[in-house]
Amino acid sequence: MKFNRKTSLRLGISIPLFLIVALSIISGCNNSDLPPIISSAQSTPPDFSKPIILESFSPDSGGVGTQLVLKGQNFGTDSNYLYVTVNDKKAKIVGVKNDYIYAVVPARADTGYVRLYVGQGDNVEEYALDKPFRYKFKRNVTTLAGKDQENGRIDGDYGEARLQRPWFLLADKDDAMYFVDEGRGTDKNGALRRAREDLIETLVQCSAGPFQSPTCLAFSQNEDTLYITNKSSHEVTTDVNILYCTRAGGFVDTKPFVYMKAQKHRELQ
16 A cells, blocks of 8 residues: 655654553553444544644554554544554554544564554655554464374374374475474384475375485475484385475475485485
């Protein structure tokens, strides 16, 4: 979205604002003073024949999901004419009523200024204050995927998939995650697996071939080749220490790269 910044009041660094969805306002703002969110059936644009004024916002700090309340004059009640950013990242508008705009601070907005853009098309004006919003990062730990391993390895969506001794994990440039289910020998108890777009799938399982005891993963610089280390064990029949597979081959085309025994040379094809 491009803006024609006719009356920009931009001031230095932008600071993100987090909004509390329940309309709870912290730091000196009384919830009882705020009007209810207006319904879309009553939507009207700002009166462009009169000044549009941005007076303040609250709270002045918060984390992701914090509800940000912008106070001013002549906002109208139609959010299609309004655009709010926190540190230049879009904050979703959840309601507006003339003198108030309710928005939700986006994730990872970071500290910066709150800006209001009013208008449509090429006729958009920008409003900002000299008060920064202080973004507070929240540290959350949650389960992404995996259940008990009683029934072994199961592919599927994150809620249903089962992992079997996950051993090593790394992500690629497309935000897919690759990991190995640790295993020893040729009975398919180890595997190379991938998690992406709410789906976990098994790419390669341990077999009588070179992929028998996966322990570690590493990408080439352009991430087109994935290297996998095999751990030596009395249960392992291969003498391949490092193997590889390629993105072009769907990461299922595992081939030897480095042998454990000195008399063997590495293969590059």
